[in-house]
Amino acid sequence: MTHILLAVTGGTIGSHTDNGITAVSSGAASGLLERYRVCKGARNVRFDSITPFSMLSENLLPTDWLALRQAIIEAGGLERDGIIVTHGTDTLPFTAAALSYLFHDVSIPIVLVASNSPLHEPRSAGLANFRHAVDFVADSQLPGVYVSFADAAGRACIHLGTRLHESAPFTDEFVSAYGVPLGVMDKRKFRPFRAAANPTFAELRLPRIRHVRIAEQPGFSDAIRFVKPYPGLDYRSVSLDGPHKPHAVLHQLYHSATACMRAGVGSARYALLELLERCRAADIPLFVCPVKSDADSAYETNAQLLEAGAVPLRGITTEAALVKLMLAYGTYSASHDIVRWLTTTPLFFDTMQPRKEERP
Numbered sequence: 462m463t464h465i466l467l468a469v470t471g472g473t474i475g476s477h478t479d480n481g482i483t484a485v486s487s488g489a490a491s492g493l494l495e496r497y498r499v500c501k502g503a504r505n506v507r508f509d510s511i512t513p514f515s516m517l518s519e520n521l522l523p524t525d526w527l528a529l530r531q532a533i534i535e536a537g538g539l540e541r542d543g544i545i546v547t548h549g550t551d552t553l554p555f556t557a558a559a560l561s562y563l564f565h566d567v568s569i570p571i572v573l574v575a576s577n578s579p580l581h582e583p584r585s586a587g588l589a590n591f592r593h594a595v596d597f598v599a600d601s602q603l604p605g606v607y608v609s610f611a612d613a614a615g616r617a618c619i620h621l622g623t624r625l626h627e628s629a630p631f632t633d634e635f636v637s638a639y640g641v642p643l644g645v646m647d648k649r650k651f652r653p654f655r656a657a658a659n660p661t662f663a664e665l666r667l668p669r670i671r672h673v674r675i676a677e678q679p680g681f682s683d684a685i686r687f688v689k690p691y692p693g694l695d696y697r698s699v700s701l702d703g704p705h706k707p708h709a710v711l712h713q714l715y716h717s718a719t720a721c722m723r724a725g726v727g728s729a730r731y732a733l734l735e736l737l738e739r740c741r742a743a744d745i746p747l748f749v750c751p752v753k754s755d756a757d758s759a760y761e762t763n764a765q766l767l768e769a770g771a772v773p774l775r776g777i778t779t780e781a782a783l784v785k786l787m788l789a790y791g792t793y794s795a796s797h798d799i800v801r802w803l804t805t806t807p808l809f810f811d812t813m814q815p816r817k818e819e820r821p
């Protein structure tokens with residue numbers, strides 16, 4: 462019989478709405494399992510459950526990712542057939558990336574599940590997302606970290622844990638990088654999508670190399686400065702000194718991998734060059750993303766920012782890159798060549814290598 466560890470962490474899927482206010486409620490694990498056992502298509506699965514913490518996911522901190530990892534290990538989760546983690550949608554892509562890295566060499570499926578509304582509401586997709594996660598564990602037995610979340614068309618999507626973008630505002634939809642999920646659950650079976658950006662089923666099944674330091678003593682740095690550009694951003698407002706001196710800066714780029722590089726009198730403060738020069742003087746690496754892995758031409762602004770020393774993190778989502786930077790700078794010491802590690806070490810398909818041709 463399939464044996465699954467259920468880790469509940471709060472989120473809307475573990476919440477109740479009273480007088481129009483939704484808040485986490487106690488008994489989320491038993492409530493979910495009771496609903497599952499009587500639903501159509503339920504499998505005969507043995508569940509153990511843990512509640513490492515219970516909160517709306519907007520309240521989570523990186524230290525909670527470590528607590529979740531510890532609770533899973535201590536509960537013997539890695540010896541089960543699979544693990545399901547219920548979670549809120551707001552920070553789901555960050556926790557999914559964190560777990561993908563923390564458990565990059567796992568041999569079982571770990572599936573995160575969330576819900577648009579509490580389980581007691583008729584429009585809730587939480588139970589269906591959970592049911593698909595159970596089917597995915599039982600049917601695919603694929604190692605690694607995944608997310609089960611149905612899309613607006615009702616497809617039971619399965620996403621890679623390192624590929625998920627933040628949920629879209631207003632539509633509340635989750636999309637994977639390159640616009641295509643890893644696959645869907647179809648009649649209780651996992652059907653992978655043969656898209657150019659996706660790993661093949663055979664690649665997903667391969668055992669992964671263990672990065673010993675991450676496996677032993679992971680940590681997350683709280684000194685990564687994240688900068689999101691907009692027209693008129695004055696780079697002088699990004700502080701690099703004082704008690705909060707960052708280990709590194711992650712600068713998001715516009716979708717064409719560009720940022721303002723405007724030159725001329727009165728414009729210098731609006732150009733990324735201003736920040737790049739201060740970073741260089743303070744010996745702080747400045748990473749940029751998203752940047753496509755396979756771009757064969759670039760805008761002059763993009764060429765200029767790379768020429769000025771920005772370190773591109775290619776083919777990785779901003780969400781995963783941010784978590785990976787926190788992990789690298791929280792785990793490795795300054796003597797380790799962190800920049801080299803970050804730019805050359807793909808972990809659990811976080812770095813997309815799209816093929817030119819779609820595979821047959």
Ligand SMILES: NC(=O)C[C@H](N)C(=O)O
Binds near residue numbers: 473518519578
């Ligand atoms: N749908 C949700 O789960 C949203 C909630 N605020 C959370 O992230 O915990």
